[in-house]
Amino acid sequence: MFKPVFAALLVATCCPAGANTFVADPLVETTRSDPAVTNEHSDGSAIEHISIYANRTERLQEDVLASITVLNRSDILARQANDLPELLAQLPGINMSRDGGRGQNSSIYLRGGNTGHTLVLVDGVRSGSATLGYKPLAMVPLELIERIEVIRGPRAAWYGSDALAGVIAITTRRSSALELHAGAGSFGQAGADISASQQVQQLTLRASAGVSQADGFNAQPALDPDSDGYQQQYLKVAADYRSDYGLWSVQADVNSGFNQFDTSFGSEDETDTLNRAYLLGWQQQLNSWQHQASLSRTFDSDTTFSSDSRSPFVTERDEFNYQAATDFSSGLGFVSGVNWYQEQVAKSATAYEQTNRINRAVFAGLNYQLAGLQLEGAARHDAINHYGEQVTWQLAAGYQFAYQWQLRASRGTAFKVPSFNQLYFPGFANPNLKPEQSLSDEIAVSYQGNNLQLQLAWFDRQVTNLIQGVELAENVLLATVQGIEFSLARQWQQWHSNFSYTWLDTKNRSNGLKLERRPENTVNWRGSYTADRWSAFITADYQSATYQGADWFSGDAFPDAPAHTVWGAGLGYSISPQLTLRARLANLTDKQYYTSRGYATAGANFSVSVSYILQ
Template identity: 70%
Template sequence: MFKPALAAVLVASCFSATAEDIEHISIYANRTATPQQDVLASVTVLERDDIVARQANDLPALLAQLPGINLSRDGGRGQNSGLYIRGGNTGHTLVVIDGVRSGSATLGYKTLSMLPLELIERIEVVRGPRAALYGSDALSGVIAITTRRAGAVELNANIGSYGQAGTDISVRHTADQLILRATAGVSRADGFNVRKDLDPDRDGYNQKFIKVAADYQTRLGLWTAQADVNSGFYQFDTAWGTEDEADTLNRAYLVGWQQQLGQWHHQAQLSHTLDSDATFGPDSRSPFVTGRDEFSYQAATDLTDKLAFVGGVNWYQEQVDKSATAYEQTSRINRAAFAGLNYQHDALQLEAAARRDVINQYGGQNTWQIAAGYQLTEHWLIRASRGSAFKAPTFNALYYPGFANPELKPEESLSDEIAVVYQTDVLTAQLAWFDRDVTNLIQGVEQAENVLLATIQGVEFSLTQQWQQFSSRFSYSWLETENGTTGEKLERRPENTINWRGSYDADLWSVFITSDYQSSTYQGAFASVANLGGYTLWGLGGSYQLTPQLAVRANINNLFDKQYQSSAGYTTAGTNFGISVSYTPQ
């Protein structure tokens, strides 16, 4: 049940606090660089300084601090985690890394638990459908990640509870029109026993990662190339079989080009990605390796001083390179074209976009979105939007032997949002209402079927404020979901969620305190516990600039050692600490 007293305390504390004085730019919401306050959608942007300052243990923990996002974990760092944006399934969020669609073609989504924060420069989260610009999977939102673009040499090292330790280095070299960058690191942890009713062992992980990139400016445009490799190993506990360890490997290679030709800005990108996860035990090994080749091109221009256009094409081929069981089909191709318009005149802003996707061996799908905003006064904005979205059936649903159903329809949604925004130099507040109907949800035990209608609606309130050296970020989400077949709530979606972070920044040091609350969650009819209780977690941290080159940071999570679960049966971390050091030579 929601605790209004906690909400009142946190809201009151917000009024002594702060918005950052750096203007955030949204790159992915409209596929063109747009000031965040001019985007007619709910967007959160975290730059590298924001990511470092929050001192999150891993990427899922960081994202769970943001408005409209809930997290369900099967243990600790490295183990499986489910991320739900505005009540959507994990597979209803598209993850884009450096502009490239990412994730497993068999699972149908990107696992984030082994994507290191040390490799991330920027995160942009768009809440709400974006299929009209990005195609399949963007039903509930888009998480767009930009990998490290180091501006200088930087060394980092960290240690923490449960045997956590890691180190990474980033370097940059400039020669005339050529810029070379590289980031590499290693990380590991002993972990803790995530299922005490199963193996009496610790479930840890280790990984190593590297990125190398080059930018070359010529008269013919800016050319870019990069390669990312992230490999690792993690342990887990399961009641199904004896396989309780896994090797992972993710590789991405891309080349890109962009150029301003007259009034038109052109950009193109070609990429190849590989996603590999092989679980194993004493008696067996189950590899799943998928790949994706992708090409995208887009052009943008101002048609008039009030009307802007963006449009392009997108092609990608997904394939199953290796699997524990042979699939009936191992490859498919998606071809798409999209276009969008943005109109601004005085206080009125209008947006529209549409996209056509055609998938061989499956069919075509049209998606669209429209939005309108009106600046009521200098500080008040009201906006409304409606959009359709879809998710194409995964390889598992379409082609896996014994489970496949080639007659499956896509999962589809229709979403509405109305928001009011108040913004000044020191305060930004947003109240948003959203509603989404999802049809043809794919489920099945013996065979995949389109069986489910789900309804999702909710309210998000966020407040960011700054007063001198004090700052605060507060968000509250209310969510109501219903499985149209059973009448039950959707699994692992709490009705109420609160996130608060207050900080004080001095010349050489800073401190922060966090509080995160979520109400009880329905775990499903087949879970070991049908309903899990709500919980509140507190955190504390700080940093100190020892010298202009050397900084130290420390934090404590789950300050009061709360015993809780976000996934039935799976233990979560108790009180734990982390210490990190950063060195940047001058």
């Protein structure tokens, strides 16, 4: 068993004490302000990474009073994760439960929140199914992602509904070169993708496309002795045009495919998916004001089926955003804007009582900085069909009390409107559901040195009207989540180590039970070494025993998912500046474990890939 105290020793063993030389791993892109992910230039100087979404404006991450992780494209490649949920589960404060392999349903719990408590933005646009109430991440192609920004803590004062636990902001591919990638692995995994761009005077054209598939493994061995795989195709085309009237951008994304699964409910065991997104954007600097506007349309279609039945669900969302921002010479920054979106159920397997709702919102925020003192505040007013008005706010303060040391504290409110399924799906729905509401606090201390970065954060969230239930959705009077996050990054010459530990205490106050599938203790560790053209890494991911809920009829608790540690290792070799080979072995010890009751996980498996980048 992998004890947390043993994990802590890995930090010291991989990073000898007294180190004062800082050399980068060229295959790893990381971020300065999150100790769990750090990256530097080849000369050893730290990269100044930017937060785009935490305060809706570009700011150095060290100037944002929130817990943030940023992964850029080179870091995504270097980590060699099998898919997006697996990549996110390596980051501080995130746990994952999975109903099988790649393509099957995966639930992400950010700081103990429900899956629907994390808002997913794709290129700044609210994303996800209106019937489900969240964005399924299992079929989001990792190959089509340029950048990921994870903001831990409430952000409803900026973005409205859903951002109780945090925000996952995804930027799709914006390659400035010709890139080719191909890979293969266990369980019939194979895929390839290409990205290219062309600039003609003020016009820049970009395109990315790819395919991937896998035969998979048996998701639920007790139900159906088959392999459950997936297949998908994806395409993005975009254009940017710079003129005297601002920067104009237009893009279209299409992602389609299918995934197979096992279920004890009915005979349907396959899902066809189709996601489309269209975006028109504009931004312009006028004197000291930065103006931005966007108009988008998203389309989400999921049809579960078998040989004798089909259950289609299609939702659409139209959204408009406008904001204006400026920085005054006194150190005062200001942002304000409007947000409007309409979501509707265009098609469903069963009739819904309501199929449309509109959200109208205004928001504003201030940021003030004087010497070592920082203050932030934001507020938002939402007017939503059938729910009247919601007002959310957040306040934060930070103080640099010593060189490279900062203490910060924040408090914020958030809410989530029930999904169409929770409100109107026959046999499950409860039209009397109230919106979930939360009050969150965080206190953190951080150190940002050249070869050592650390952060210790305590957080507390109280959720009223939490929506729970399987046969009937209902509001729980109160649920609480408390936790501690500790992250540390250490580098010495060619050695580099990332370590994070998260402790969670979750409770449904109506019955005194824990919230399902949130392990109390989680450890993620990654150690790497670079020599000339070679790079190697080893990972260890630990979860303590995890509560799996109770039987619907008897009320008896299911056995906890046992504690487990999963080890992995990988290699990278740069044949030339353009050509890189990578290989990874996952679950080295062939650990038999599960994160979702009744569902299998992959045993020992491998993947290999090749990347060609022509600048």
